[in-house]
Amino acid sequence: MSASHELWLDEDAGRVVRPYALTRGRTRSSGDDLDLIAMVTATGAPYTGEAGLGPEERRILDLAERPVSVADIASEIDLPLGVVRVLLGDLQDQGMISVRAPAQAGPRPHERILKEVINGLRAL
Amino acid sequence: MAYEPSEEPVALKILVAGGFGVGKTTLVGAISEIRPLRTEEVLSDRGIGVDDIDGVEAKTTTTVAMDFGRITIREGLVVYLFGTPGQERFWFMWDELSYGALGAVVLADTRRLTDCFPSIDYFEQRGTPFIVAVNCFDGADRHEPEDVRIALDLDPDIPVILCDVRRRASAKVVLVTLVEHALRTLTPAAG
Ligand SMILES: Nc1nc2c(ncn2[C@@H]2O[C@H](COP(=O)(O)OP(=O)(O)OP(=O)(O)O)[C@@H](O)[C@H]2O)c(=O)[nH]1
Numbered sequence: 001m002s003a004s005h006e007l008w009l010d011e012d013a014g015r016v017v018r019p020y021a022l023t024r025g026r027t028r029s030s031g032d033d034l035d036l037i038a039m040v041t042a043t044g045a046p047y048t049g050e051a052g053l054g055p056e057e058r059r060i061l062d063l064a065e066r067p068v069s070v071a072d073i074a075s076e077i078d079l080p081l082g083v084v085r086v087l088l089g090d091l092q093d094q095g096m097i098s099v100r101a102p103a104q105a106g107p108r109p110h111e112r113i114l115k116e117v118i119n120g121l122r123a124l
Numbered sequence: 125m126a127y128e129p130s131e132e133p134v135a136l137k138i139l140v141a142g143g144f145g146v147g148k149t150t151l152v153g154a155i156s157e158i159r160p161l162r163t164e165e166v167l168s169d170r171g172i173g174v175d176d177i178d179g180v181e182a183k184t185t186t187t188v189a190m191d192f193g194r195i196t197i198r199e200g201l202v203v204y205l206f207g208t209p210g211q212e213r214f215w216f217m218w219d220e221l222s223y224g225a226l227g228a229v230v231l232a233d234t235r236r237l238t239d240c241f242p243s244i245d246y247f248e249q250r251g252t253p254f255i256v257a258v259n260c261f262d263g264a265d266r267h268e269p270e271d272v273r274i275a276l277d278l279d280p281d282i283p284v285i286l287c288d289v290r291r292r293a294s295a296k297v298v299l300v301t302l303v304e305h306a307l308r309t310l311t312p313a314a315g
Pocket residue numbers: 143144145146147148149150151181183186209210259260261262287288289290
């Protein structure tokens with residue numbers, strides 16, 4: 001492969017690439033079902049894959065040092081949700097993040113919580 | 125550096141729906157720090173991308189972005205707002221958005237009341253608690269909430285309120301009304 005080829009394939013092109021190039025063209029992953037407000041937390045587990053962590057994945061891990069929602073991550077790293085879900089699915093498969101479904105997806109939110117929200121909104 | 129939560133964080137989801145240009149983005153922006161959130165499904169290859177996404181107010185962004193706002197009630201209790209495009213071609217997003225949602229605000233404009241029919245139908249069918257907030261645009265005739273209720277054929281227990289979503293105080297009342305309604309709906313015994 002010539003040097004000019006390598007130039008065009010330069011991984012550092014970063015944000016110039018189309019979003020799905022970050023996922024190597026995949027539009028589906030184990031992250032597909034992640035709720036928008038599911039909470040993502042980095043586990044601190046080391047990376048054991050072969051492809052290497054991309055800058056976006058590293059950003060996600062930084063953001064997830066404390067629990068952060070899927071929507072917050074997508075908005076923060078400014079990538080479409082579908083792309084973010086693929087990246088999150090990979091990190092989850094690697095054991096590098098844990099994901100907690102939102103509490104109210106199952107049983108409805110507790111009365112106490114709703115009252116707290118009402119009071120909180122009033123106090124804004 | 126493991127994170128040690130003092131209490132499991134709770135996240136709640138509220139949807140803001142309604143027809144084109146009815147004030148969804150304005151409402152979310154009036155009450156929370158609004159940020160764009162892109163959905164990939166509607167990205168076309170016409171070069172929508174890096175530059176377009178900042179302009180939440182630009183009409184074209186409604187095809188690629190939903191409104192996303194966050195209100196921190198306290199540490200560990202956060203309300204997320206999602207402004208969802210009302211046009212039918214965006215319905216693919218609604219199933220995901222309404223799943224587990226605490227409730228929805230359906231914004232209505234009395235000059236184009238039929239625009240909010242799809243949203244109301246949708247939330248009625250899903251059993252998602254919702255209220256109707258009539259956004260009072262300048263120059264539009266004032267309508268009594270009861271007139272709107274009749275025109276929309278709404279159940280008597282569904283709150284209908286007038287609002288001006290440009291005003292934070294008004295946006296607050298809208299959200300409080302919804303959460304109170306959700307509380308009544310979800311815990312009927314307490315009502
Ligand atoms: N006079 C008046 N103007 C309003 C009010 N609410 C919104 N507007 C204006 O109406 C226009 C549309 O409001 P948006 O908040 O962008 O409406 P939207 O529902 O997000 O629109 P789309 O995303 O395009 O469907 C903006 O120029 C607002 O400033 C209101 O209560 N009164």
